Amino acid sequence: MRKKIVVHIGTHKTGTTTIQNVFETNRAELKTLGVLYPATNREPYPGLPKHTSVFHAMGNTESAEVERKILLEEFEKSNCKFMIISEEGLAEPRPGALRFFAPFTENYDIHVVAYLRRQDVFVESLYNQFVRERGEQRLISEFCRAPKIKSRLDYHGILTSWRELGTVSAFNFDSVKSRLSDSLLEAVGAPILNGHETRENVSPDMRIITALVYMHRTGLKFDRQAMLNTYKKVYTGQAVKKTILGANLRAEVLQWCAPSNEKLKSDFGVSFNNENPIESFYPNDIPELDAAFAALALMSAEGR
Structure with a gap:
Protein backbone atom coordinates (compact mmCIF):
# COMPACT_ATOMS: atom_id res chain seq x y z
CA MET A 1 0.00 0.00 0.00
CA ARG A 2 1.41 3.37 -1.05
CA LYS A 3 1.75 6.27 1.35
CA LYS A 4 -0.82 9.02 1.00
CA ILE A 5 -0.41 12.77 0.55
CA VAL A 6 -3.53 14.58 1.72
CA VAL A 7 -4.16 18.02 0.23
CA HIS A 8 -6.62 20.13 2.22
CA ILE A 9 -7.59 22.96 -0.14
CA GLY A 10 -10.06 24.82 2.06
CA THR A 11 -12.04 26.53 0.74
CA HIS A 12 -11.72 29.93 2.39
CA LYS A 13 -14.04 30.58 5.33
CA THR A 14 -14.89 26.93 6.00
CA GLY A 15 -13.15 26.46 9.32
CA THR A 16 -9.76 26.18 7.65
CA THR A 17 -7.98 28.10 10.41
CA THR A 18 -9.59 25.81 12.98
CA ILE A 19 -8.31 22.70 11.21
CA GLN A 20 -4.84 24.16 10.75
CA ASN A 21 -4.54 25.16 14.39
CA VAL A 22 -5.67 21.71 15.54
CA PHE A 23 -3.06 20.01 13.36
CA GLU A 24 -0.33 22.49 14.28
CA THR A 25 -1.01 22.19 18.01
CA ASN A 26 -1.32 18.41 17.93
CA ARG A 27 1.53 17.70 15.51
CA ALA A 28 3.29 15.34 17.94
CA GLU A 29 0.12 13.35 18.68
CA LEU A 30 -0.71 13.09 14.98
CA LYS A 31 2.74 11.69 14.35
CA THR A 32 2.14 8.88 16.85
CA LEU A 33 -0.97 8.05 14.79
CA GLY A 34 1.07 7.85 11.60
CA VAL A 35 0.01 11.27 10.31
CA LEU A 36 2.56 13.98 9.48
CA TYR A 37 1.58 17.63 9.49
CA PRO A 38 4.82 18.98 8.02
CA ALA A 39 6.56 22.13 9.20
CA THR A 40 4.76 25.40 8.46
CA ASN A 41 7.58 27.71 9.55
CA ARG A 42 8.89 28.55 6.09
CA GLU A 43 8.49 31.80 4.16
CA PRO A 44 6.52 33.80 3.20
CA TYR A 45 4.45 33.57 6.41
CA PRO A 46 6.32 31.34 8.87
CA GLY A 47 4.08 32.42 11.74
CA LEU A 48 0.91 30.94 10.24
CA PRO A 49 -0.08 27.30 10.91
CA LYS A 50 -0.58 26.49 7.23
CA HIS A 51 1.61 25.66 4.26
CA THR A 52 2.01 29.08 2.70
CA SER A 53 5.38 27.90 1.40
CA VAL A 54 3.58 25.55 -0.99
CA PHE A 55 1.28 28.25 -2.33
CA HIS A 56 4.25 30.61 -2.67
CA ALA A 57 6.41 28.08 -4.51
CA MET A 58 3.89 26.65 -6.94
CA GLY A 59 4.19 29.50 -9.44
CA ASN A 60 7.92 28.96 -10.03
CA THR A 61 9.38 25.71 -11.38
CA GLU A 62 12.63 25.90 -9.43
CA SER A 63 10.98 26.94 -6.17
CA ALA A 64 8.37 24.21 -6.57
CA GLU A 65 11.06 21.56 -6.96
CA VAL A 66 12.84 22.75 -3.81
CA GLU A 67 9.60 22.79 -1.82
CA ARG A 68 8.62 19.30 -2.97
CA LYS A 69 12.04 17.99 -1.96
CA ILE A 70 11.73 19.51 1.53
CA LEU A 71 8.27 18.01 2.02
CA LEU A 72 9.25 14.53 0.85
CA GLU A 73 12.39 14.45 2.98
CA GLU A 74 10.33 15.29 6.06
CA PHE A 75 7.67 12.74 5.08
CA GLU A 76 10.11 9.87 4.58
CA LYS A 77 12.06 10.71 7.73
CA SER A 78 8.84 10.66 9.79
CA ASN A 79 7.92 7.05 8.87
CA CYS A 80 4.29 8.22 8.76
CA LYS A 81 1.73 6.79 6.35
CA PHE A 82 -0.07 10.09 5.75
CA MET A 83 1.16 13.64 5.11
CA ILE A 84 -1.37 16.49 5.30
CA ILE A 85 -0.73 19.74 3.44
CA SER A 86 -3.22 22.50 4.23
CA GLU A 87 -3.54 25.81 2.37
CA GLU A 88 -6.90 27.32 1.41
CA GLY A 89 -5.35 29.24 -1.47
CA LEU A 90 -5.10 25.91 -3.30
CA ALA A 91 -8.86 26.07 -3.91
CA GLU A 92 -8.38 29.04 -6.21
CA PRO A 93 -8.61 27.89 -9.84
CA ARG A 94 -4.90 28.15 -10.64
CA PRO A 95 -3.14 25.55 -12.83
CA GLY A 96 0.06 25.99 -10.80
CA ALA A 97 -1.49 24.07 -7.90
CA LEU A 98 -2.06 20.95 -10.00
CA ARG A 99 1.41 21.22 -11.53
CA PHE A 100 2.94 21.39 -8.06
CA PHE A 101 1.32 18.15 -6.86
CA ALA A 102 1.41 16.16 -10.12
CA PRO A 103 4.98 14.80 -9.61
CA PHE A 104 3.92 13.24 -6.30
CA THR A 105 1.51 10.88 -8.08
CA GLU A 106 4.38 8.70 -9.33
CA ASN A 107 5.10 7.32 -5.86
CA TYR A 108 2.23 8.44 -3.63
CA ASP A 109 -1.56 8.42 -3.59
CA ILE A 110 -3.13 11.88 -3.59
CA HIS A 111 -6.32 12.55 -1.63
CA VAL A 112 -7.82 16.03 -1.88
CA VAL A 113 -10.25 17.26 0.78
CA ALA A 114 -12.48 20.33 0.40
CA TYR A 115 -15.14 21.97 2.57
CA LEU A 116 -17.82 24.01 0.81
CA ARG A 117 -20.44 26.57 1.76
CA ARG A 118 -23.36 27.59 -0.42
CA GLN A 119 -21.89 30.15 -2.77
CA ASP A 120 -23.90 33.18 -1.63
CA VAL A 121 -22.85 32.58 1.97
CA PHE A 122 -19.29 31.87 0.86
CA VAL A 123 -18.99 35.09 -1.14
CA GLU A 124 -20.26 37.14 1.81
CA SER A 125 -17.69 35.54 4.12
CA LEU A 126 -14.92 35.97 1.55
CA TYR A 127 -15.85 39.64 1.15
CA ASN A 128 -15.71 40.05 4.92
CA GLN A 129 -12.20 38.59 4.93
CA PHE A 130 -10.94 40.60 1.96
CA VAL A 131 -12.12 43.86 3.52
CA ARG A 132 -10.42 43.08 6.84
CA GLU A 133 -7.19 41.65 5.47
CA ARG A 134 -6.68 43.12 2.00
CA GLY A 135 -8.26 46.56 2.20
CA GLU A 136 -10.99 45.66 -0.30
CA GLN A 137 -12.71 48.81 -1.66
CA ARG A 138 -15.37 47.39 -3.96
CA LEU A 139 -19.00 47.29 -2.92
CA ILE A 140 -20.41 43.78 -2.55
CA SER A 141 -22.25 44.04 -5.89
CA GLU A 142 -18.96 44.76 -7.70
CA PHE A 143 -17.03 42.19 -5.71
CA CYS A 144 -19.27 39.19 -6.30
CA ARG A 145 -19.60 39.90 -10.05
CA ALA A 146 -15.84 40.16 -10.62
CA PRO A 147 -14.60 37.34 -12.92
CA LYS A 148 -11.91 36.17 -10.48
CA ILE A 149 -14.45 35.90 -7.68
CA LYS A 150 -17.03 34.15 -9.87
CA SER A 151 -14.41 31.59 -10.89
CA ARG A 152 -14.10 30.56 -7.23
CA LEU A 153 -17.81 29.71 -7.14
CA ASP A 154 -17.64 26.89 -9.69
CA TYR A 155 -17.01 24.20 -7.11
CA HIS A 156 -17.65 21.38 -9.55
CA GLY A 157 -15.08 22.69 -11.99
CA ILE A 158 -12.46 23.16 -9.28
CA LEU A 159 -12.94 19.70 -7.78
CA THR A 160 -13.03 18.03 -11.19
CA SER A 161 -9.60 19.47 -12.02
CA TRP A 162 -8.19 18.09 -8.75
CA ARG A 163 -9.65 14.69 -9.55
CA GLU A 164 -7.02 14.37 -12.27
CA LEU A 165 -4.47 13.73 -9.50
CA GLY A 166 -6.38 11.28 -7.32
CA THR A 167 -9.30 10.93 -4.94
CA VAL A 168 -11.42 13.96 -3.99
CA SER A 169 -13.61 14.13 -0.87
CA ALA A 170 -15.90 17.14 -0.52
CA PHE A 171 -18.18 18.15 2.34
CA ASN A 172 -20.93 20.64 2.97
CA PHE A 173 -19.23 22.68 5.71
CA ASP A 174 -22.44 23.04 7.73
CA SER A 175 -22.85 19.26 8.02
CA VAL A 176 -19.46 18.70 9.68
CA LYS A 177 -18.53 22.04 11.25
CA SER A 178 -18.65 20.65 14.80
CA ARG A 179 -15.86 18.15 14.06
CA LEU A 180 -13.88 19.45 11.13
CA SER A 181 -10.42 18.01 11.80
CA ASP A 182 -11.73 14.54 12.58
CA SER A 183 -13.96 14.57 9.49
CA LEU A 184 -10.87 15.23 7.38
CA LEU A 185 -8.89 12.44 9.01
CA GLU A 186 -11.80 10.02 8.64
CA ALA A 187 -12.25 10.89 4.97
CA VAL A 188 -8.68 9.91 4.10
CA GLY A 189 -8.64 6.77 6.24
CA ALA A 190 -6.39 8.11 8.99
CA PRO A 191 -6.86 7.71 12.78
CA ILE A 192 -8.83 10.56 14.37
CA LEU A 193 -7.88 12.87 17.24
CA ASN A 194 -11.27 12.87 19.03
CA GLY A 195 -11.83 16.46 20.08
CA HIS A 196 -9.18 19.18 20.42
CA GLU A 197 -11.28 21.63 18.36
CA THR A 198 -12.22 25.26 18.99
CA ARG A 199 -13.71 27.45 16.24
CA GLU A 200 -11.22 30.09 15.06
CA ASN A 201 -11.30 33.22 12.87
CA VAL A 202 -15.01 33.99 13.23
CA SER A 203 -16.09 36.80 10.88
CA PRO A 204 -17.17 40.13 12.43
CA ASP A 205 -20.47 41.94 11.90
Missing part, protein backbone atom coordinates in the same frame (compact mmCIF):
# COMPACT_ATOMS: atom_id res chain seq x y z
CA MET A 206 -21.15 42.97 8.29
CA ARG A 207 -22.06 46.48 9.44
CA ILE A 208 -18.45 46.89 10.54
CA ILE A 209 -17.25 45.59 7.18
CA THR A 210 -19.42 48.10 5.32
CA ALA A 211 -17.93 50.95 7.35
CA LEU A 212 -14.39 49.73 6.62
CA VAL A 213 -15.11 49.59 2.88
CA TYR A 214 -16.09 53.26 2.82
CA MET A 215 -12.99 54.15 4.83
CA HIS A 216 -10.83 52.28 2.30
CA ARG A 217 -12.53 54.15 -0.53
CA THR A 218 -11.32 57.48 0.88
CA GLY A 219 -7.76 56.48 0.04
CA LEU A 220 -6.61 57.62 3.47
CA LYS A 221 -4.42 55.47 5.69
CA PHE A 222 -5.84 54.38 9.02
CA ASP A 223 -5.32 51.69 11.64
CA ARG A 224 -7.71 49.03 10.36
CA GLN A 225 -7.44 46.78 13.40
CA ALA A 226 -8.00 49.66 15.82
CA MET A 227 -11.08 50.75 13.88
CA LEU A 228 -12.35 47.17 13.77
CA ASN A 229 -11.94 46.83 17.53
CA THR A 230 -13.71 50.15 18.14
CA TYR A 231 -16.69 49.17 15.99
CA LYS A 232 -16.90 45.84 17.83
CA LYS A 233 -17.34 47.83 21.05
CA VAL A 234 -20.04 49.98 19.42
CA TYR A 235 -22.03 46.90 18.40
CA THR A 236 -21.48 44.98 21.64
CA GLY A 237 -24.73 43.43 22.86
CA GLN A 238 -26.41 43.59 19.46
CA ALA A 239 -27.24 40.61 17.26
CA VAL A 240 -24.42 40.02 14.80
CA LYS A 241 -25.37 40.78 11.19
CA LYS A 242 -23.86 38.19 8.84
CA THR A 243 -25.53 39.08 5.54
CA ILE A 244 -25.00 41.89 3.05
CA LEU A 245 -26.04 40.68 -0.44
CA GLY A 246 -29.76 41.42 -0.36
CA ALA A 247 -32.39 39.11 -1.86
CA ASN A 248 -31.94 40.15 -5.50
CA LEU A 249 -28.16 39.78 -5.62
CA ARG A 250 -28.35 36.56 -3.61
CA ALA A 251 -30.74 35.09 -6.17
CA GLU A 252 -28.41 36.21 -8.96
CA VAL A 253 -25.43 34.43 -7.38
CA LEU A 254 -27.40 31.24 -6.84
CA GLN A 255 -28.67 31.33 -10.41
CA TRP A 256 -25.10 31.50 -11.74
CA CYS A 257 -24.12 28.54 -9.60
CA ALA A 258 -27.14 26.31 -10.22
CA PRO A 259 -25.68 24.32 -13.18
CA SER A 260 -22.40 23.73 -11.34
CA ASN A 261 -24.23 22.72 -8.17
CA GLU A 262 -26.34 20.14 -10.00
CA LYS A 263 -23.14 18.45 -11.19
CA LEU A 264 -21.56 18.91 -7.76
CA LYS A 265 -24.37 16.88 -6.22
CA SER A 266 -24.24 14.08 -8.79
CA ASP A 267 -20.44 13.79 -8.99
CA PHE A 268 -19.31 14.62 -5.45
CA GLY A 269 -22.42 14.09 -3.32
CA VAL A 270 -22.52 17.66 -1.98
CA SER A 271 -25.73 19.69 -1.88
CA PHE A 272 -26.92 22.79 -0.06
CA ASN A 273 -30.20 23.77 1.56
CA ASN A 274 -32.62 26.25 -0.01
CA GLU A 275 -33.12 28.46 3.03
CA ASN A 276 -32.58 32.19 2.55
CA PRO A 277 -32.23 34.89 5.20
CA ILE A 278 -34.89 37.52 5.77
CA GLU A 279 -33.42 40.64 4.18
CA SER A 280 -34.18 43.61 1.96
CA PHE A 281 -34.16 43.30 -1.82
CA TYR A 282 -31.00 45.35 -2.21
CA PRO A 283 -27.48 45.06 -0.74
CA ASN A 284 -27.08 46.38 2.78
CA ASP A 285 -23.91 48.27 1.85
CA ILE A 286 -24.42 51.73 3.40
CA PRO A 287 -22.68 52.40 6.74
CA GLU A 288 -24.84 53.29 9.73
CA LEU A 289 -24.16 56.94 10.57
CA ASP A 290 -25.09 56.66 14.24
CA ALA A 291 -22.59 53.84 14.66
CA ALA A 292 -19.93 55.85 12.80
CA PHE A 293 -20.44 58.82 15.12
CA ALA A 294 -20.33 56.50 18.13
CA ALA A 295 -17.05 55.00 16.89
CA LEU A 296 -15.53 58.46 16.42
CA ALA A 297 -16.64 59.53 19.88
CA LEU A 298 -15.28 56.36 21.44
CA MET A 299 -11.91 56.72 19.73
CA SER A 300 -11.73 60.35 20.80
CA ALA A 301 -12.54 59.42 24.39
CA GLU A 302 -9.81 56.78 24.33
CA GLY A 303 -7.31 59.36 23.08
CA ARG A 304 -6.73 57.95 19.60
Whole structure:
Protein backbone atom coordinates (compact mmCIF):
# COMPACT_ATOMS: atom_id res chain seq x y z
CA MET A 1 0.00 0.00 0.00
CA ARG A 2 1.41 3.37 -1.05
CA LYS A 3 1.75 6.27 1.35
CA LYS A 4 -0.82 9.02 1.00
CA ILE A 5 -0.41 12.77 0.55
CA VAL A 6 -3.53 14.58 1.72
CA VAL A 7 -4.16 18.02 0.23
CA HIS A 8 -6.62 20.13 2.22
CA ILE A 9 -7.59 22.96 -0.14
CA GLY A 10 -10.06 24.82 2.06
CA THR A 11 -12.04 26.53 0.74
CA HIS A 12 -11.72 29.93 2.39
CA LYS A 13 -14.04 30.58 5.33
CA THR A 14 -14.89 26.93 6.00
CA GLY A 15 -13.15 26.46 9.32
CA THR A 16 -9.76 26.18 7.65
CA THR A 17 -7.98 28.10 10.41
CA THR A 18 -9.59 25.81 12.98
CA ILE A 19 -8.31 22.70 11.21
CA GLN A 20 -4.84 24.16 10.75
CA ASN A 21 -4.54 25.16 14.39
CA VAL A 22 -5.67 21.71 15.54
CA PHE A 23 -3.06 20.01 13.36
CA GLU A 24 -0.33 22.49 14.28
CA THR A 25 -1.01 22.19 18.01
CA ASN A 26 -1.32 18.41 17.93
CA ARG A 27 1.53 17.70 15.51
CA ALA A 28 3.29 15.34 17.94
CA GLU A 29 0.12 13.35 18.68
CA LEU A 30 -0.71 13.09 14.98
CA LYS A 31 2.74 11.69 14.35
CA THR A 32 2.14 8.88 16.85
CA LEU A 33 -0.97 8.05 14.79
CA GLY A 34 1.07 7.85 11.60
CA VAL A 35 0.01 11.27 10.31
CA LEU A 36 2.56 13.98 9.48
CA TYR A 37 1.58 17.63 9.49
CA PRO A 38 4.82 18.98 8.02
CA ALA A 39 6.56 22.13 9.20
CA THR A 40 4.76 25.40 8.46
CA ASN A 41 7.58 27.71 9.55
CA ARG A 42 8.89 28.55 6.09
CA GLU A 43 8.49 31.80 4.16
CA PRO A 44 6.52 33.80 3.20
CA TYR A 45 4.45 33.57 6.41
CA PRO A 46 6.32 31.34 8.87
CA GLY A 47 4.08 32.42 11.74
CA LEU A 48 0.91 30.94 10.24
CA PRO A 49 -0.08 27.30 10.91
CA LYS A 50 -0.58 26.49 7.23
CA HIS A 51 1.61 25.66 4.26
CA THR A 52 2.01 29.08 2.70
CA SER A 53 5.38 27.90 1.40
CA VAL A 54 3.58 25.55 -0.99
CA PHE A 55 1.28 28.25 -2.33
CA HIS A 56 4.25 30.61 -2.67
CA ALA A 57 6.41 28.08 -4.51
CA MET A 58 3.89 26.65 -6.94
CA GLY A 59 4.19 29.50 -9.44
CA ASN A 60 7.92 28.96 -10.03
CA THR A 61 9.38 25.71 -11.38
CA GLU A 62 12.63 25.90 -9.43
CA SER A 63 10.98 26.94 -6.17
CA ALA A 64 8.37 24.21 -6.57
CA GLU A 65 11.06 21.56 -6.96
CA VAL A 66 12.84 22.75 -3.81
CA GLU A 67 9.60 22.79 -1.82
CA ARG A 68 8.62 19.30 -2.97
CA LYS A 69 12.04 17.99 -1.96
CA ILE A 70 11.73 19.51 1.53
CA LEU A 71 8.27 18.01 2.02
CA LEU A 72 9.25 14.53 0.85
CA GLU A 73 12.39 14.45 2.98
CA GLU A 74 10.33 15.29 6.06
CA PHE A 75 7.67 12.74 5.08
CA GLU A 76 10.11 9.87 4.58
CA LYS A 77 12.06 10.71 7.73
CA SER A 78 8.84 10.66 9.79
CA ASN A 79 7.92 7.05 8.87
CA CYS A 80 4.29 8.22 8.76
CA LYS A 81 1.73 6.79 6.35
CA PHE A 82 -0.07 10.09 5.75
CA MET A 83 1.16 13.64 5.11
CA ILE A 84 -1.37 16.49 5.30
CA ILE A 85 -0.73 19.74 3.44
CA SER A 86 -3.22 22.50 4.23
CA GLU A 87 -3.54 25.81 2.37
CA GLU A 88 -6.90 27.32 1.41
CA GLY A 89 -5.35 29.24 -1.47
CA LEU A 90 -5.10 25.91 -3.30
CA ALA A 91 -8.86 26.07 -3.91
CA GLU A 92 -8.38 29.04 -6.21
CA PRO A 93 -8.61 27.89 -9.84
CA ARG A 94 -4.90 28.15 -10.64
CA PRO A 95 -3.14 25.55 -12.83
CA GLY A 96 0.06 25.99 -10.80
CA ALA A 97 -1.49 24.07 -7.90
CA LEU A 98 -2.06 20.95 -10.00
CA ARG A 99 1.41 21.22 -11.53
CA PHE A 100 2.94 21.39 -8.06
CA PHE A 101 1.32 18.15 -6.86
CA ALA A 102 1.41 16.16 -10.12
CA PRO A 103 4.98 14.80 -9.61
CA PHE A 104 3.92 13.24 -6.30
CA THR A 105 1.51 10.88 -8.08
CA GLU A 106 4.38 8.70 -9.33
CA ASN A 107 5.10 7.32 -5.86
CA TYR A 108 2.23 8.44 -3.63
CA ASP A 109 -1.56 8.42 -3.59
CA ILE A 110 -3.13 11.88 -3.59
CA HIS A 111 -6.32 12.55 -1.63
CA VAL A 112 -7.82 16.03 -1.88
CA VAL A 113 -10.25 17.26 0.78
CA ALA A 114 -12.48 20.33 0.40
CA TYR A 115 -15.14 21.97 2.57
CA LEU A 116 -17.82 24.01 0.81
CA ARG A 117 -20.44 26.57 1.76
CA ARG A 118 -23.36 27.59 -0.42
CA GLN A 119 -21.89 30.15 -2.77
CA ASP A 120 -23.90 33.18 -1.63
CA VAL A 121 -22.85 32.58 1.97
CA PHE A 122 -19.29 31.87 0.86
CA VAL A 123 -18.99 35.09 -1.14
CA GLU A 124 -20.26 37.14 1.81
CA SER A 125 -17.69 35.54 4.12
CA LEU A 126 -14.92 35.97 1.55
CA TYR A 127 -15.85 39.64 1.15
CA ASN A 128 -15.71 40.05 4.92
CA GLN A 129 -12.20 38.59 4.93
CA PHE A 130 -10.94 40.60 1.96
CA VAL A 131 -12.12 43.86 3.52
CA ARG A 132 -10.42 43.08 6.84
CA GLU A 133 -7.19 41.65 5.47
CA ARG A 134 -6.68 43.12 2.00
CA GLY A 135 -8.26 46.56 2.20
CA GLU A 136 -10.99 45.66 -0.30
CA GLN A 137 -12.71 48.81 -1.66
CA ARG A 138 -15.37 47.39 -3.96
CA LEU A 139 -19.00 47.29 -2.92
CA ILE A 140 -20.41 43.78 -2.55
CA SER A 141 -22.25 44.04 -5.89
CA GLU A 142 -18.96 44.76 -7.70
CA PHE A 143 -17.03 42.19 -5.71
CA CYS A 144 -19.27 39.19 -6.30
CA ARG A 145 -19.60 39.90 -10.05
CA ALA A 146 -15.84 40.16 -10.62
CA PRO A 147 -14.60 37.34 -12.92
CA LYS A 148 -11.91 36.17 -10.48
CA ILE A 149 -14.45 35.90 -7.68
CA LYS A 150 -17.03 34.15 -9.87
CA SER A 151 -14.41 31.59 -10.89
CA ARG A 152 -14.10 30.56 -7.23
CA LEU A 153 -17.81 29.71 -7.14
CA ASP A 154 -17.64 26.89 -9.69
CA TYR A 155 -17.01 24.20 -7.11
CA HIS A 156 -17.65 21.38 -9.55
CA GLY A 157 -15.08 22.69 -11.99
CA ILE A 158 -12.46 23.16 -9.28
CA LEU A 159 -12.94 19.70 -7.78
CA THR A 160 -13.03 18.03 -11.19
CA SER A 161 -9.60 19.47 -12.02
CA TRP A 162 -8.19 18.09 -8.75
CA ARG A 163 -9.65 14.69 -9.55
CA GLU A 164 -7.02 14.37 -12.27
CA LEU A 165 -4.47 13.73 -9.50
CA GLY A 166 -6.38 11.28 -7.32
CA THR A 167 -9.30 10.93 -4.94
CA VAL A 168 -11.42 13.96 -3.99
CA SER A 169 -13.61 14.13 -0.87
CA ALA A 170 -15.90 17.14 -0.52
CA PHE A 171 -18.18 18.15 2.34
CA ASN A 172 -20.93 20.64 2.97
CA PHE A 173 -19.23 22.68 5.71
CA ASP A 174 -22.44 23.04 7.73
CA SER A 175 -22.85 19.26 8.02
CA VAL A 176 -19.46 18.70 9.68
CA LYS A 177 -18.53 22.04 11.25
CA SER A 178 -18.65 20.65 14.80
CA ARG A 179 -15.86 18.15 14.06
CA LEU A 180 -13.88 19.45 11.13
CA SER A 181 -10.42 18.01 11.80
CA ASP A 182 -11.73 14.54 12.58
CA SER A 183 -13.96 14.57 9.49
CA LEU A 184 -10.87 15.23 7.38
CA LEU A 185 -8.89 12.44 9.01
CA GLU A 186 -11.80 10.02 8.64
CA ALA A 187 -12.25 10.89 4.97
CA VAL A 188 -8.68 9.91 4.10
CA GLY A 189 -8.64 6.77 6.24
CA ALA A 190 -6.39 8.11 8.99
CA PRO A 191 -6.86 7.71 12.78
CA ILE A 192 -8.83 10.56 14.37
CA LEU A 193 -7.88 12.87 17.24
CA ASN A 194 -11.27 12.87 19.03
CA GLY A 195 -11.83 16.46 20.08
CA HIS A 196 -9.18 19.18 20.42
CA GLU A 197 -11.28 21.63 18.36
CA THR A 198 -12.22 25.26 18.99
CA ARG A 199 -13.71 27.45 16.24
CA GLU A 200 -11.22 30.09 15.06
CA ASN A 201 -11.30 33.22 12.87
CA VAL A 202 -15.01 33.99 13.23
CA SER A 203 -16.09 36.80 10.88
CA PRO A 204 -17.17 40.13 12.43
CA ASP A 205 -20.47 41.94 11.90
CA MET A 206 -21.15 42.97 8.29
CA ARG A 207 -22.06 46.48 9.44
CA ILE A 208 -18.45 46.89 10.54
CA ILE A 209 -17.25 45.59 7.18
CA THR A 210 -19.42 48.10 5.32
CA ALA A 211 -17.93 50.95 7.35
CA LEU A 212 -14.39 49.73 6.62
CA VAL A 213 -15.11 49.59 2.88
CA TYR A 214 -16.09 53.26 2.82
CA MET A 215 -12.99 54.15 4.83
CA HIS A 216 -10.83 52.28 2.30
CA ARG A 217 -12.53 54.15 -0.53
CA THR A 218 -11.32 57.48 0.88
CA GLY A 219 -7.76 56.48 0.04
CA LEU A 220 -6.61 57.62 3.47
CA LYS A 221 -4.42 55.47 5.69
CA PHE A 222 -5.84 54.38 9.02
CA ASP A 223 -5.32 51.69 11.64
CA ARG A 224 -7.71 49.03 10.36
CA GLN A 225 -7.44 46.78 13.40
CA ALA A 226 -8.00 49.66 15.82
CA MET A 227 -11.08 50.75 13.88
CA LEU A 228 -12.35 47.17 13.77
CA ASN A 229 -11.94 46.83 17.53
CA THR A 230 -13.71 50.15 18.14
CA TYR A 231 -16.69 49.17 15.99
CA LYS A 232 -16.90 45.84 17.83
CA LYS A 233 -17.34 47.83 21.05
CA VAL A 234 -20.04 49.98 19.42
CA TYR A 235 -22.03 46.90 18.40
CA THR A 236 -21.48 44.98 21.64
CA GLY A 237 -24.73 43.43 22.86
CA GLN A 238 -26.41 43.59 19.46
CA ALA A 239 -27.24 40.61 17.26
CA VAL A 240 -24.42 40.02 14.80
CA LYS A 241 -25.37 40.78 11.19
CA LYS A 242 -23.86 38.19 8.84
CA THR A 243 -25.53 39.08 5.54
CA ILE A 244 -25.00 41.89 3.05
CA LEU A 245 -26.04 40.68 -0.44
CA GLY A 246 -29.76 41.42 -0.36
CA ALA A 247 -32.39 39.11 -1.86
CA ASN A 248 -31.94 40.15 -5.50
CA LEU A 249 -28.16 39.78 -5.62
CA ARG A 250 -28.35 36.56 -3.61
CA ALA A 251 -30.74 35.09 -6.17
CA GLU A 252 -28.41 36.21 -8.96
CA VAL A 253 -25.43 34.43 -7.38
CA LEU A 254 -27.40 31.24 -6.84
CA GLN A 255 -28.67 31.33 -10.41
CA TRP A 256 -25.10 31.50 -11.74
CA CYS A 257 -24.12 28.54 -9.60
CA ALA A 258 -27.14 26.31 -10.22
CA PRO A 259 -25.68 24.32 -13.18
CA SER A 260 -22.40 23.73 -11.34
CA ASN A 261 -24.23 22.72 -8.17
CA GLU A 262 -26.34 20.14 -10.00
CA LYS A 263 -23.14 18.45 -11.19
CA LEU A 264 -21.56 18.91 -7.76
CA LYS A 265 -24.37 16.88 -6.22
CA SER A 266 -24.24 14.08 -8.79
CA ASP A 267 -20.44 13.79 -8.99
CA PHE A 268 -19.31 14.62 -5.45
CA GLY A 269 -22.42 14.09 -3.32
CA VAL A 270 -22.52 17.66 -1.98
CA SER A 271 -25.73 19.69 -1.88
CA PHE A 272 -26.92 22.79 -0.06
CA ASN A 273 -30.20 23.77 1.56
CA ASN A 274 -32.62 26.25 -0.01
CA GLU A 275 -33.12 28.46 3.03
CA ASN A 276 -32.58 32.19 2.55
CA PRO A 277 -32.23 34.89 5.20
CA ILE A 278 -34.89 37.52 5.77
CA GLU A 279 -33.42 40.64 4.18
CA SER A 280 -34.18 43.61 1.96
CA PHE A 281 -34.16 43.30 -1.82
CA TYR A 282 -31.00 45.35 -2.21
CA PRO A 283 -27.48 45.06 -0.74
CA ASN A 284 -27.08 46.38 2.78
CA ASP A 285 -23.91 48.27 1.85
CA ILE A 286 -24.42 51.73 3.40
CA PRO A 287 -22.68 52.40 6.74
CA GLU A 288 -24.84 53.29 9.73
CA LEU A 289 -24.16 56.94 10.57
CA ASP A 290 -25.09 56.66 14.24
CA ALA A 291 -22.59 53.84 14.66
CA ALA A 292 -19.93 55.85 12.80
CA PHE A 293 -20.44 58.82 15.12
CA ALA A 294 -20.33 56.50 18.13
CA ALA A 295 -17.05 55.00 16.89
CA LEU A 296 -15.53 58.46 16.42
CA ALA A 297 -16.64 59.53 19.88
CA LEU A 298 -15.28 56.36 21.44
CA MET A 299 -11.91 56.72 19.73
CA SER A 300 -11.73 60.35 20.80
CA ALA A 301 -12.54 59.42 24.39
CA GLU A 302 -9.81 56.78 24.33
CA GLY A 303 -7.31 59.36 23.08
CA ARG A 304 -6.73 57.95 19.60
